[in-house]
Amino acid sequence: ISPPLYCIKLCSVEDCIPGTGVYLRHGYIYSSLAGYVLRKNEGEELPVISVVRETETQLLPDVGAIVTCKVETYKSFRPGDIVLAKVISLGDVQSNYLLTTAENELGVVVAHSESGAQMIPISWCEMQCPRTHAKEFRKVARVQPEYLQA
The missing domain is CATH 2.40.50.140 (Nucleic acid-binding proteins)
Incomplete structure (x- = not known):
């Protein structure tokens, strides 16, 4: 498990298979929620990458974090x-x-x-x-x- 992240590019689709808590865009896998990155080999050639929350508490970004947001x-x-x-x-x-x-x-x-x-x-x-x-x-x-x- 790696440290928390906030909707950032995780890897290329050539390196991993997308799991839960992620989405594909332009050949890359991005996190779709704040949480922890998990890489699991589930009998596939490539590991499955997912983003999960440890608890239901709200994770907030730190100063300097890169985030994805919708600005109205x-x-x-x-x-x-x-x-x-x-x-x-x-x-x-x-x-x-x-x-x-x-x-x-x-x-x-x-x-x-x-x-x-x-x-x-x-x-x-x-x-x-x-x-x-x-x-x-x-x-x-x-x-x-x-x-x-x-």
């Missing part, structure tokens, strides 16, 4: 939004900066609806168009006075 950015931001964010890493030549809006004070400050009107925040996760009264998901910033200009 349409519920937080839209093209053209003005966002207040914090720089958390200077990144590298290709990624430039890594930003976060994880704090309540960070998020969308200005957004425009499809009709072109500036939207009004109505909760921490929604804004509303004053013309059409249509509501849209946004991660709304609770802007602090020091960031406001008169």
Whole structure:
């Protein structure tokens, strides 16, 4: 048994046969859940690779872990939004900066609806168009006075 892993590439299909807790993609076997890697020779030429959980408790990734996730950015931001964010890493030549809006004070400050009107925040996760009264998901910033200009 190897240490916990978090939805990463395990090996090539040329090296192992996929078992439970894994999936195939582009000739490689990936874990489909957080757990421990098991390799078993079950009378086959290649070992069967599986990912299993030791217990039903939730395994959480550590800092620096590589994970696979589904990001629903349409519920937080839209093209053209003005966002207040914090720089958390200077990144590298290709990624430039890594930003976060994880704090309540960070998020969308200005957004425009499809009709072109500036939207009004109505909760921490929604804004509303004053013309059409249509509501849209946004991660709304609770802007602090020091960031406001008169």
